[in-house]
Amino acid sequence: MNTRTLYPLMRSTAHAITWRPMVLGAALGSAVLLVPEVLTERLTATHLTTLARIAAICVALGAAFLLDDPATRSTPTVPTPRVARNLVRVTLAVPAVALWWTLTLGLAKTTGHHAAAAHLPVAALTLEAATLLTAALALAAIAQRRTADGNTGVIAAPAVLLLAAVAWFLPHSAALILTPTDPDWTASHDRWTAVLAIALVSFLWAGHERERRPVPRGWRLTVIAVLILLVGGGTVFAFRSDSEQRTAPPSGGIDTGTPAWRQIVPGGACQCANGSRFSFWERQADPTRVVLFLNGGGVCWDATMCAFTSTGQPGENDFYDWNDEGGERPYDQKSGFFDLTRADNPFAGYSIIYLSSCTGDAHLGNVAQKYSPTLTVQHRGYVNGTAALDYLATHYPNAAQVVVIGKTAGSIAAPLYGGLVADRLPHAKVTVFGAQSGAWPDNPDFNAKVLAKAWGAYDAVPAWAVDGLTVRNWGIPRFWVQAVHHAPELVLSRFDHAFDPAAAVEVTTWMPGNPPNLLTVIDANETAIETAGVTLHSYTAPGKGHGLFEFDRFYDLKVNDVRLIDWLKQLVTGKSPSDVHCDTCNQ
Amino acid sequence: MTAVVAEAPGSPAADASAPRRAVLALARVEMVRMLRHPVTVAATLLLAGLWVSDWFTTKTTRYPVLQELDHDSAMGMMILLGGAALIVGNLAVLRAHRDGTTGLSRVLILPDHARTLAHLLAPLPLAVVGAVLILARMAVLAICAPAAGHPNPYELAVGPATVLLLGALGVLLGRLTRSAVVAPLALLVLLAGLVFLEPLTNGGKALWLAPQGQPTPMMPIPVSLLARPAAAHLGYLLGLAGLLATAAVLRAGARGVRVAGAGAVALACTVAGGTAQLSPPSPAVTAARIAVMNQPSQHETCQELGHVTYCAFAEFSRWIPAWNTVVQAVVARVPATARSTQLTVRQRIAIPAFDRGTGPEQLLAAWRADDAAAGTPGAIGIDTSWGDSPAAANLAGQVAYRLVTGQTGEAPIEQRDGATACGGAGVLVVWLAGQASTHAGTGLGLLAEDARDERGGVSFYETQRFPTVYVPTPELTVATQALARPRADIAARVQQSWATLTAPGTTAAQAAQILGVPAPATSTAC
Known part of the structure; x- marks a missing residue:
């Protein structure tokens, strides 16, 4: 065969191929992988890997019909050898399959908020898919030798399934089908490569006809080369890119096989609202850079709000989490801030102490409050929080940088905790980033009734935090001022959505205006803080959004052409970013 | 000639039983062809091979829990034999098209729908082969191993039923489309369902609508607590098979009262089975689950072997001798004077889904109260799976801790990580556990590698959920080195210096010196 015959041959072959099985297989393969991903967020990396493998088998089944040729009986007389005709068919199909595979995996990686999807071992799966495809073609080529009518697919397709079944049930020492976390993952892919090589050789060998002029030597050598x-x-590429993925900063996912979150039970006087065990979480990475993440968890200050009833998770009512079982676990959150494998995450590589509130007091209280004869609530958030701080100081004595991040109600106490970190680690640069509590008002009644009386926070916090302030005028915006008066090196920053309806819903009655204008309250608070001589870097985004850290919006959010994560990067690298404030805030 | 053949099917003169005989004759041929098809043979061998190799490679198979393995066997059968029935049945229906003989069948005595009926009957012998295989597996496990519990016959019958169901699906697909790729793809959809339906439904009741049904609980439990609607599920699957079969013969042109009747029966079966399987377990079962989990002592029988009391659920009592071997191997290394502690080993189950209201702390507290009420305070916990090496190490480690310290591994409720054994006591606990058997030694290594404890060291677990005893890294290192030395030498040193080794002030370094192994590089503050 030469190039002159190649083009007409390709055209007529493209017409002759029965494309339907391939198209069906490809369509079903995409559906098998993508539909479950869209329907549920509970899929782990193992589930997705298995589904991707099934998708690859789907298209391999389609490929088993690629060499079907009803005109087989007439072809022994044509001058083009069978192996060449087979190669032409493969040349036509492979780009289409490659395109399909790229699109399907690309969609799978980007669909939904699956952290597991982002960690799909693409290269290794591609090697497996290529092997399955080649094996299907080799089986079809072998079937060509055994049939006279050209129906190769009906033999090759069941054979592909049988091979896959055998592969699935191989003993571990020779296993091909492993989960990505298995220590033998790389070794199993050496075996995949071997199978691929065998399949390729079989394909070429089976295409060879016994009683016919051999394929020109030069041609054959070129093809083999x-x-x-x-x-x-392909194999080298597969292993390089997957090992890069493996050495990337680990994520919080327990199922991705990376250094995981570890639960710390400090014991002592620590407890949750109902007197049960309190714990916090640690993720060990860089010992010199640490994030103290003060999670929300809700607040309460009367018998209704504080009741130990469960409306969602056990230990969680509509207002707050009252035991250790309620509240979000860090390892359950895999996007946004918690996707710690993303290169653009400003906190990738940081060690993290994750502290969720189970006391309804925004990490501030230290009192046993009897709200009714049957309901005594342990508001011990300050005790729990300082236990976590002590742990941080003991286990990260060389921390050069500590970032205190507060989320929703957890951020109320963020500046105070910044001051407490500075006390314990005097050589560390401490940055505070409080998000979604800018609208909590400075209202004397609220200060006295909730902060001081219900939670006992005024008496709990150190003297510097209330220095010069009475119970009634120690309000939340003052926390920022007191903190920086105590520790002038603190870098303070806050984030709010202008009209986040959920951020301060509990305290609406103490805000000015009916209904209050949230943005006005946020701006007034900031003005009050800065008037007291404090530099508070702020980022105010438009709209009514509530979530931030838990979504990939964390990376996309951009106001006045400044991306939030770029702004945060500047902040943590010691540059002072300018304040960002939405122009049209009610979008 | 033409006239004769054309008249033959409907000829009143023909023998009334002729069509039925012809269907049966054709069915017989198709049955044999299906059984002898390479795909069927390979799938059957693979299934049998898998079960045989399981016996040699999966250690827990040597202590089988039959109420778990019945479901497991049925699922293996669905994938392999059911898959074979689906593909081979489909290929058989498409054979005429493939060979270009569709036109010929028009002149034959049997109409299309009768041929379809024969194809639908073809998987029956394969289902029988499946039934024989699954019964043989159960029989071998029940006779050759100390099996716990008993299989549910309906659960076993699900395996052959899925063979019929998928066989019918293959025939229907062959009647709907001539493409031979559709049946294998359908099998892949079924497999994908095995993967994603559980996360999709969150393991809920809706899973019963899929062929696989709900998975068995996370740890084996007594038969009376299982309450799986296996009979209803079997009815549902057979009903579905009937519906698919009816659809296939309808598609092939069959009409009439009998087809409608068969369809109605199948539909009734599907609906009845489908709804019955979705009803929640009875309140009595729910109450029994909570009671057995929280107060195991009231549902167990105890026996004493060599001064150790073993309490197990009745159907698991055949494992007691195996537990005793491990326990006595630890006891034997303890000087007679130090064996005064009364040992009780108690079987427990802990499945959070059974009692959403009870948290881990409450469960541990309930167990303690239960032990106190039963007069066996500080009983050592063991769960409902046995045979793998970590299970042996967990039991040996807890027994060793009890003998070395005289205390149970019960830490204050706030500390869920269990009691810490350090210094000489910690070294002894690990050494005693590791020497109990080669199995326990292997298990100790696996427990130490277990990523669950990132402090390093090793934790011994009760019921796989609650760590009861923790030994830090330096102690583990010393003990591991001691385990590498000749056993008799170390045993003699242990006998001689028992009092010193178990004294509270003895450090890991001192223990290392007594045992004649290198001292650890670091030490633990206890």
């Missing part, structure tokens, strides 16, 4: 290059190059 190209194939060797492709297999070798």
Whole structure:
């Protein structure tokens, strides 16, 4: 065969191929992987890997019909050898399959908020898919030798399934189908490469006809050389890119096999609202850079709000989490801030102490409050929080940088905790980033009734935090001022959505205006703080959004052309970012 | 000639039983062809091979829990034999098209729907083969191993039923489309369902609508607590098979009262089975689950072997001798004077889904109260799976801690990580556990590698959920080195210096010196 015959041959072959099985297989393969991903967020990396494998088998089944040729009986007389005709068919189909695979995996990686999807071992799966495809073609080529009518697919397709079944049930020492976290993952892919090589050789060998002029030697050598290059190059690429993925900063996912979150039970006087065990979480990474993440968890100050009833999770009512079982676990959150494998995450590589509130007092209280004869609530958030701080100081004595991040109600106490970190780690640069509590008002009644009386916070916090202030005028915006008076090196910053309806819903009655204008309250608070001589870097985004850290919006959010994560990067690298404030805030 | 053949099917003169005989004759041929098809043979061998290799490679198979393995066997059968029935049945229906003989069948005595009926009957012998295989597996496990519990016959019958169901699906697909790729793809959809339906439904009741049904609980439990609607599920699957079969013969042109009747029966079966399987377990079962989990002592029988009391659920009592071997291997290394502690080993189950209201702390507290009420305070916990090496190490470690310290591994409720054994006591606990058997030694290594404890060291677990005893890294290192030395030498040193080793002030370094192994590089503050 030469190039003059190649083009007409390709055209007529493209017409002759029965494309339907391939198209069906590809369509079903995409559906198998993508539909479950859209329907549920509970899929782990193992589930997705298995589904991707099934998708690859789907298209391999389609490919088993690629060499079907009803005109087989007439072809022994044509001058083009069978192996060449097979190669032409493969050349036509492979780009389409490659395109399909790229699109399907690309969609799978980007669909939904699956952290597991982002960690799909693409290269290794591609090697497996290529092997399955080649094996299907080799089986079809072998079937060509055994049939006279050209129906190769009906033999090859069941054979592909049988091979897959055998592969699935191989003993562990020779296993091909492993989960990505298995220590033998790489070794199993050496075996995949071997199977790929065997399948390629079988395909070429089976295409060879016994009683016919052999394929020109030069041609054959070229094909073999190209194939060797492709297999070798592909395998090297597969392992390089997957090992890069493995050495990337670990994420919080327990199922991704990376250094995981560890639960710390400090014991002592620590407890949750109902007197049960309190714990916090640690993720060990860089010992010199640490994030103290003060999670929300809700607040309460009367018998209704504080009741130990469960409306969602056990230990969680509509207002707050009252035991250790309620509240979000860090390892359950895999996007946004918690996707710690993303290169653009400003906190990738940081060690993290994750502290969720189970006391309804925004990490501030230290009192046992009897709200009714049957309801005594342990508001011990300050005790719990300082236990976590002590742990941080003991286990990260060399921390050069500590970032205190507060989320929703957890951020109320963020500046005070910034001051407490500075006390314990005098050499560390401490940055505070409080998010979504800018609208909590400075209202004397609220200060006295909730902060001081219900939670006992005024008496709990150190003297510097209330220095010069009475019970009635120690309000939340003052926390920022007191903190920086105590520790002038603190870098303070806050974030709010202008009209976040959920951020301060509990305290609406103490805000000016009916209904209050949230943005006005946020801006007034900031003005009050800065008037007291404090530099408070702020980022105010438009709209009514509530979530931030838990979503990938964390990376996309951009106001006045400044991306939030760029702003945060500046902040933590010691540059002072300018305040960002939405122009049209009610979008 | 033409006239004769054309008249034959409907000819009143023909023998009334002729069509039925012809269907049966054709069915017989198709049955044999299906059984002898390479795909069927390979799938059957693979299934049998898998079950045989399981016996040699999966250690827990040597102590089988039959109420778990019945479901497991049925699922293996669905994938392999059911898959074979689906593909081979489909290929058989498409054979005429493939060979270009569709036109010929028009002149044959049997109409299309009768041929379809024969194809639908073809998987029956394969289902029988499946039933024989699954019964043989259960029989071998029940006779050759100390099996716990008993299989549910309906659960076992689900395996062959899925063979019929998928066989019918293959025939229907062959009647709907001539493409031979559709049946294998349908099998892949079924497999994908096995993967994603559980996360999709969150393991809920809706899973019963899929062929696989709900998975068995996370740890084996007594038969009386299982309450799986296996009979209703079997009815549902057979009803579905009937519906698919009816659809196939309808598609092939069959009409009439009998087809409608069969369809109605199948539909009734599907609906009845489908709704019955979705009803929640009875309040009595729910109450029994909570009671057995919280107060195991009231549902167990105890027996004493060599001064150790073993309490197990009745159907698990055949494992007691195996537990005793491990326990006595630890006791034997303890000087007679130090064996005064009364040991009780108690079987427990802990499945959060059974009692959403009870948290881990409450469960531990309930167990303690239960032990106190039963007069066996500080009983050592063991769960409902046995045979793998970590299970042996967990039991040996807890027994060793009890003998070395005289205390149970019960830490204050706030500390869920269990009691810490350090210094000489910690070294002894690990050494005693590791020497109990080669199995326990392997298990100790696995427990130490377990990523659950990132402090390093090793934790011994009760019921796989609650760590009861923790030994830090330096102690583990010393003990591991001691385990590598000749056993008799170390045993003699242990006998001689028992009092010193178990004294509270003895450090890991001192223990290392007594045992004649290198001292650890670091030490633990206890």
